[in-house]
Amino acid sequence: MTTVRRRLLPYLLLGSGTLWLVLFFVVPLAYMARLSLETGVVGSLEFNWHWANYSDALSLYDTQFVRSFIYAGTATLIALVIAYPLAYTIAFRAGRWRNVLLFAVVAPFFTTYLIRTIAWETILSDESPVVSVLQFLGLAPQGHVLATGGAVIAGLTYNFLPFMILPIYASLERIDERLIEAAKDLYASAGQAFWRVTLPLSAPGVVAGTLLTFIPASGDYINAQFLGSAGNQMIGNVIQSLYLKQSDYPAAAALSFVLMALIMAAVFIYIRFAGSEALMGEEAR
Amino acid sequence: MKRSGRASEAWRWLREHAVNIVAGLVVLYLLIPIAVIFFFSFNDPAGRYNFTWVSFTFEHWGNAFGLPDLNSAMVTSLKLAALATLISTAIGTLMALGLVRYAFFGRRAANFLIVVPMATPEVVMGAALLSFFLIVNAFELGFQTLLIAHVMFCISFVVVVVRSRLIGFDRNLEEAAQDLGATPLQTFRLVTLPLIMPGIVGGALLAFALSIDDFVISNFNSGTTVTFPLYIFGAAQRGIPVEVNVIAMMLFAATVAAMGFATWQQRRAERLASMRPEQESAPVPMPGSAAAT
Numbered sequence: 001m002t003t004v005r006r007r008l009l010p011y012l013l014l015g016s017g018t019l020w021l022v023l024f025f026v027v028p029l030a031y032m033a034r035l036s037l038e039t040g041v042v043g044s045l046e047f048n049w050h051w052a053n054y055s056d057a058l059s060l061y062d063t064q065f066v067r068s069f070i071y072a073g074t075a076t077l078i079a080l081v082i083a084y085p086l087a088y089t090i091a092f093r094a095g096r097w098r099n100v101l102l103f104a105v106v107a108p109f110f111t112t113y114l115i116r117t118i119a120w121e122t123i124l125s126d127e128s129p130v131v132s133v134l135q136f137l138g139l140a141p142q143g144h145v146l147a148t149g150g151a152v153i154a155g156l157t158y159n160f161l162p163f164m165i166l167p168i169y170a171s172l173e174r175i176d177e178r179l180i181e182a183a184k185d186l187y188a189s190a191g192q193a194f195w196r197v198t199l200p201l202s203a204p205g206v207v208a209g210t211l212l213t214f215i216p217a218s219g220d221y222i223n224a225q226f227l228g229s230a231g232n233q234m235i236g237n238v239i240q241s242l243y244l245k246q247s248d249y250p251a252a253a254a255l256s257f258v259l260m261a262l263i264m265a266a267v268f269i270y271i272r273f274a275g276s277e278a279l280m281g282e283e284a285r
Numbered sequence: 286m287k288r289s290g291r292a293s294e295a296w297r298w299l300r301e302h303a304v305n306i307v308a309g310l311v312v313l314y315l316l317i318p319i320a321v322i323f324f325f326s327f328n329d330p331a332g333r334y335n336f337t338w339v340s341f342t343f344e345h346w347g348n349a350f351g352l353p354d355l356n357s358a359m360v361t362s363l364k365l366a367a368l369a370t371l372i373s374t375a376i377g378t379l380m381a382l383g384l385v386r387y388a389f390f391g392r393r394a395a396n397f398l399i400v401v402p403m404a405t406p407e408v409v410m411g412a413a414l415l416s417f418f419l420i421v422n423a424f425e426l427g428f429q430t431l432l433i434a435h436v437m438f439c440i441s442f443v444v445v446v447v448r449s450r451l452i453g454f455d456r457n458l459e460e461a462a463q464d465l466g467a468t469p470l471q472t473f474r475l476v477t478l479p480l481i482m483p484g485i486v487g488g489a490l491l492a493f494a495l496s497i498d499d500f501v502i503s504n505f506n507s508g509t510t511v512t513f514p515l516y517i518f519g520a521a522q523r524g525i526p527v528e529v530n531v532i533a534m535m536l537f538a539a540t541v542a543a544m545g546f547a548t549w550q551q552r553r554a555e556r557l558a559s560m561r562p563e564q565e566s567a568p569v570p571m572p573g574s575a576a577a578t
Contacts, residue, residue, distance in 0.1 A: 013383030028417035089308035219406020
């Protein structure tokens with residue numbers, strides 16, 4: 001009796017959540033998969049294995065796909081380069097300022113995503129002092145910053161930066177500092193100790209951070225909408241507009257799947273290179 | 286080529302502090318937009334667009350709740366976030382307990398099911414849900430579909446946060462309670478729950494923040510219902526009223542207060558967990574009495 005109850009208990013605990021996720025995540029994806037192979041408009045959709053939706057989607061919107069991955073990749077790279085020093089400082093040098101700095105990292109999350117993106121619209125608008133400085137430094141070749149690819153990348157970097165900082169900080173914080181001391185005792189210079197000991201040990205955080213930044217950034221359309229121009233549209237903008245404005249559901253559904261597949265492929269290749277234990281570290285232990 | 290003493294000293298200082306200087310600049314980068322939102326809540330813009338500084342005024346703080354559309358959007362968002370948090374936290378906590386405590390058939394699949402939504406771009410999730418709602422026809426787009434969507438994307442995050450708390454859990458405390466005659470339910474209520482409370486509070490806060498902030502998925506599934514982010518999006522085309530900045534700053538202050546509360550909760554739980562015979566001079570501590578303090 002009790003063993004039966006013990007056997008059933010995990011299923012009872014997981015039941016409601018699994019049901020919710022299957023019903024409102026897996027099943028909708030299946031519906032969208034079907035939709036991506038149909039033709040017509042809502043009301044008169046017809047299922048006819050219309051694979052052309054996929055080839056059309058790719059040939060019509062390949063520039064937006066490429067652009068999305070270039071923008072998201074650039075933003076991820078910039079985020080990594082600027083997040084690491086901050087995470088390092090918080091983990092090793094902040095002392096009693098640690099909590100204050102951690103608060104500063106998550107503070108942007110406490111203001112609405114749309115509002116902080118619109119705040120960047122203010123900061124990068126032509127009248128702002130920031131833009132004057134950039135113009136003075138010759139960093140605004142077209143004379144303005146807003147409505148350029150650079151502005152979109154800056155917005156993406158900003159909005160997803162905490163996702164990069166927090167995992168790197170978490171993995172740095174877990175490092176046993178005696179290992180770094182040992183390296184120095186064995187005559188490693190500060191630089192060598194960093195490159196050979198600290199950086200490899202923080203790899204799980206770097207991998208998690210880059211994924212947490214890259215995935216949402218490549219599907220984003222808010223930054224391109226508010227900070228970019230018509231020439232900076234990302235694939236998210238296309239999906240959104242096909243779905244909500246043009247009601248071309250089959251094409252939008254096909255695009256969504258291509259986006260998902262490309263992201264999964266990128267993640268898979270990345271994990272192959274970076275090592276899966278870095279990502280699944282929590283599970284493996 | 287030898288540098289003069291002073292220059293080399295300055296160079297050394299710079300090299301030693303370069304990382305900290307970069308870190309400081311990054312913090313500045315993180316906080317500048319918040320400062321902009323704050324300062325522009327005191328702006329008195331010339332036209333409809335609040336993009337350039339004109340003059341200082343308290344008018345919009347006084348009129349914070351003077352826009353009926355904005356108010357109703359905010360109320361909708363708060364209601365939606367509260368309900369989504371309640372449901373997803375309950376469901377997510379149960380899932381985390383099941384996943385950490387039991388080995389069972391299908392555990393890997395369940396873990397996978399929880400990770401995938403977090404790795405799916407929001408556009409795709411929103412589009413998939415809308416396809417489902419449109420074809421199934423059993424749901425009317427509005428508050429109900431928003432709630433379904435918000436609970437869906439919050440569950441995974443709650444599970445992850447609560448699970449991380451459960452992984453470091455000392456099961457001896459539960460066994461001690463049972464040895465002292467507590468029923469399983471009493472043990473859960475008086476020992477397990479208080480100890481994992483920081484994880485639950487953390488998960489709930491995260492769910493609330495995700496829900497009240499969500500634009501993309503809501504934009505697909507809202508029908509004619511308007512939440513706070515949807516209101517901002519709609520207003521962006523005709524100029525966002527300054528009151529939005531005011532409400533955003535209020536929300537910011539409220540979240541900071543909630544964070545403070547969560548930190549306090551965590552400290553309390555850590556105190557509870559550290560009550561051990563070897564540390565306390567008192568005889569074997571009763572888990573029940575520890576939870577009551």
